[in-house]
Amino acid sequence: MTALSSTLTIVIGLLLAGWTIAAGWMMIRASSRAAGSEATRKSARRLGRMIEESPAIPLLVRTDGRIEAPDRLARWLGLDRVPDFLSELSGDSDTGLSAEQLSTLTAHIRRTQKTAAPFKMTVTALGSNRSLALRGGLADPSVSPIGAALVWVFDFTEAEQELGRLRHEAVRAREDFGALVGLIEAAPMPMWFRGPDYKLRLVNSAYVEAVGAATPDAVVEAQIELVEAIGGMTAAEFARQAAQRRAAIERVVTATINGARRSLRVTDLPLAGEGIAGYAVDIEEMEEQAREFRAFREAQRSMLDQLSIGVAQFDGKRQLTFANQPFHRVFSLPPGVVNERTSFERILMVARENGRIPEVRDFPAWRSEKAEWFTADEPLEEAWPLPDSKHLRIVAQPLPDGGLVMIAEDRTEQLAISAMRDTLLRTRTATFDNLFEALAVVAPDGNLELWNRSFPTIWGLEPEEIDAHPQAESLLKAIAEKLSDRAQIEPIGQVIRSAALDRRKREGTAELADGRTLDYAGVPLPDGNGLLIVLDVTASRQAEEALRERNRALEEADAVMTRFLANMSYEFRTPLTSIGGFAELLMSGVAGDLQPQARDYVEAIAQSVTKLTEQVENVLDLSQSEAGLMPLTKQTVDLMPFVTDIVRKREERILEAGITLDLRGDAGSKAEADPQQLRRAIAQLLDNAIVFTPAGGRIRVEIRARREATRITISDNGQGMTHSELARALEGIRPSIDGTRVERRQGLGIPLARQLIEAHGGALEITSRKGQGTSAVIILP
Structure with missing residues (x-):
């Protein structure tokens, strides 16, 4: 029994151990399966994510038209979601595939499902620029065992754009290459x-x-x-x-x-x-030109070496490339400056050390200023006076390549010659202008080349008329207007032509309209020009005539004076006194009251007696003065109020004659004179001016006090007199009407005035020109 129990216990233990082992194994196996399932799920999720992130999207199309695809495909096609069927891939008018594209895709898929033939196609979704590539084939049975088609959708938009760009560039490159080949060929x-x-x-x-x-x-x-x-x-x-x-x-x-x-x-x-x-x-032509240029440059530099003026050339870097020997001498440059490519600034420095530039206060600034010659737009010219009294003429010619040609000319001798020439010209001009004769030089072409100041004056021309160097014809026309007879212009023209063209000397005489007489002569000059000489001989001619007339007048005057002095006291004064006394008695009513007309006659007689008495007094004074018996009582006379009083007494006559009188003078002008006799002298001259000045004329009375003498000038712009008429007026005589004898002038104003003034130790100067007026100057000591 015990043995059985032990055995049973062992068996039970073994069964329990086996059951435990089996249970553990089952638990281990279940755990392993769970782990494998989890790994499978993770792998599935990873693969799905990889598909989502992949550049290609799978599209599974079943035989009944159903489709399976990620939502990303809907976004590529512009749809809200992935449709259930293939036919629904064509959305609205602006999304999905177009009807044509969908029809083509459907045909390819049906063929693939039937024949397992792969296909390729490209589509572009509506309303989008996205380009899609479709690669289709029969799906693996493990994916879909019913004969579905698997389509891979690729987005190759960027590749398509790049491909288009490359195609465009390829086309352009081919065109450019063709053009380049054509250009190279041409x-x-x-x-x-x-x-x-x-x-x-x-x-x-x-x-x-x-x-x-x-x-x-x-x-x-x-x-x-x-x-x-x-x-x-x-x-x-x-x-x-x-x-x-x-x-x-x-x-x-x-x-x-x-x-x-x-x-x-x-x-x-x-x-x-x-x-x-x-x-x-x-470059054969360029080389030929370069050879010609080098030959020309060598010839030019050889020629420049023969010049007497200094010439230097600087290149664009302002370095000296050439300088002839005169340039070296002018600036005292050392040998080798050309070979050393000496700079422009250094050349000026060397010239300064040798005293060959002007003295300047700020040399660096002056040198910088001269360096601007290289950039000037036009040639520049300067005069450089050197410390040793030499004068340089500097010409700077900028060159197109940025260089400079510098020309230096020593003009010391030329300036000296020019100064000497200027001195000679000034001496000649001064001599020419101060000659008594009037001179003019006429060129062979008839132009008036040169004249002195007396030439236009002697002919009565204005200086402006000949300032433009007129032709001889124009000059002769101007002279003809001044001649008394225009026919005299022909001989003058012949004299000019003979001197300038025929080279012969000729002479002539001309009478001017103002009474002057001119002698002229034409003389040929060694330089081919002709010299016209004109001399005013009026005075000598008039002097001859005046001497003859004066001689006759003196003889007659002597006889007249003798008779006049013998009888004038009794013959003139006694009758005049009687006539004046009786006239006054009649006017006082001694013979009874006079009728108005009778009274007018008596007043006229009294006025005539007064005037005649004044003339008698003038004659007596003139006679006494000529005889040296004029009695004078001198005292200091204030001339300005003195002359003003004389003018005031004739104010009525001046206004009646329509004349303007201008009185001016120095205040405080005084003279030692007999007031009565000086008054008579000034009155005679003023009366004479009033008589012979027409209406609208002008009389000017001017008093000027000088240290040596006092001058009283009485001038008018009246009729004036010729030289012969003035000479006769000064003598107080004139020819008779029949011209057979000489008689006294009516009114002895001018001779009497001269005698009265000379009696005071003064002088009377009278100048007159016919038609231009008369000027009388009283000079009192």
């Missing part, structure tokens, strides 16, 4: 392209023509080089150097072009690993 200069192996791949027509080939292909095939080898280096080796340096190489070579040697500027240009481009520019 270029007048040879152009070529070398590949990375430095062999010719492309040449233009100018290259083909230059090497004399038939076609570009022939040139490329034969590798015909345009440029010959230089120093053992071929054109390809120069291209290799350009590629290695990664910089363009330019050189000037000589090549045969169309059978002629030409100078070319060849350039090899690397193209960023694509190859080497090259082109050649024909």
